[in-house]
Amino acid sequence: MMKKLVIMLHGVGSYGADLESIARYWQKGVTDLEFASPNAPFHFMNSPDAFQWFSISEINQENRFQRIVEARVAFDQTITTILQQHQMQNHLDQVVFCGFSQGAIMALDAVVSGRWPVAGVIGLSGRLVTPILDGVSKSTQILLMHGEADTVISVQESHLAREQLSLAGFNVHLETFAGLPHAVNQQELERGEMFLKTILGT
Template sequence: MTKPATTRLEGASYGPQGDGRPGHLVILLHGYGADGNDLIGLAPVLAPLMPDVVFHAPNAPYPCEGNPFGYQWFGISRLEPALTLAGVRSAAPLVDAFLDETMAQYGLDESRTALVGFSQGTMMALHVGLRRARPLAGIVGFSGMLAGPEILKDEIRSRPPILLAHGDSDDMLPHVLTERAAGTLQQNDVAVAVHIAEGVGHGIDQTALSHAARFLLEVFELPIPNNG
């Protein structure tokens, strides 16, 4: 693993709507080869439903091996389980530090903070979120997997509610990885909901985003629209 380009994560942010201080925080972790600007695009869709939420989408710490204009949480030249776990572990302290710094910036704690990840960002969100001393409000994982499922029982420290969504036509990370992750989480007494999107590839469709919006409203205990 090459040395990270940064020892402190930075990236895009959005919200809250209005003039008040944010009451909740959502941190968005992008996928391999992207950057924070990729997932911050979800914020304008979600923000009207949750106007007191501030969204932050940091860039991953490493320049991407496969895309010189993007970033990676870790290299994926081979998706071997041991290498994936080692990669997740290498980046986890930076995500933890970003969580702590951003919560402190707004005077918020874990009960008002959620992690949302896509693909490799989902791997990071699950790894970090389940090992925090205090449970986050929730975790959303799109099109990802759980790294090191066999060690979770020995390392889990908190059990936030989790929503996992995956397209059944994903040819990069097959949706069976989400189903396996859900099984492992359930075995470790984590409340997990799963949405498998028919005909969807490696991406986030409108239905999955709607599920995520409702999940975030529920875990933040915010009003759910009548048509939601």
Template sequence: MKIDGPRLDAASGKAKNLVVFLHGYGADGNDLIAIGREWQELLPDTAFVSPHAPEACAGAPMGRQWFSLTFRDPHERWRGCAQAGPGLDRFLDEELERQGVAPERLALVGFSQGTMMSLHVGLRRRISPAAILGFSGMLVGPEHLATDATARPRILLMHGTHDQVVPFDALFMATEALAKAEIPAEFHIAHGLGHGIDGEGLRQGGAFLKAAFKGVKTPQVAASQG
């Protein structure tokens, strides 16, 4: 299935940056695109897209999944990310071309399973994205980072202390594994928050993306000498 989903054009009329939202298990692209509307004033030169994951979700018939989860196989997340990764990577290339945005001006914003995919694909991009922002997720296959990671984007991970779906400890497991692979990451602890995104997370996330895009130095093509 071809990956596609709802989009928001840059408020300024010309996109210089691209934010791709990756939704969680059992949701779809409509679940996160509203965040783009909240960030349009802060990021006026940014286009937003929130693709639907390619598979129907067995656990939520009206929703989608990046990969299936049985919670019985300890390796299913790694296999799932590895299988879904190439298709998502192609979508990112196509969307950057569609928007006319340089690949280093890409940011991935994930929630739960979407965070797993954001980290998996974002850290393996040929040209590093500007940023990865992950809510309520985890780093899948940290033991593979040393050999697989090709990108060093800015990373901010957020997690609620009362998350009942993805354990809160996944935040520290991810940041420690990233540090071991010499990939620095910031984190934010949302005290009392369950499996979700709160207003403070949106505020900090938007500010993080704005700073990340501001720090990108897009290579300039030298003028030809005639």
């Protein structure tokens, strides 16, 4: 049976191991699922234990996208290394990105820019910053989940992302959760498992 791979992409100021428990939960229900949960390439606030995909220092609506663009080389190197380690370079149809917050931003950027047409994206508490490239593959299925009580990234960002992705032709679904702040709950774990089974098989 073909193995499957989920790559976990953590939020700013966090680290890879922070999302491992989510991937291990999914491993129990999805046959032959492997996972990788790397640290982002850049240190956060000069801390040896906290990382970021791009700097949020003095970030705003005008400069956010440029910072994502500048982060692409390091992001792509991270993904390439993981795919090589798992021998999945030629099996993107069996690979899913799962990103939380800043990790979700990078996961969506990777897909809508056309760089990584993976099987699926699970975007937790994120936003779509990147303009969707004309002619990009729409093969990636996307599940967005967001807490309605999120004060870090508003749930409205996921509503906007769903609208833009849907208009562009992506298969995208959004679920929101009353009372949930900038965090992950059990319902999201269960819904994520169902999503993985649907697009990768059990």
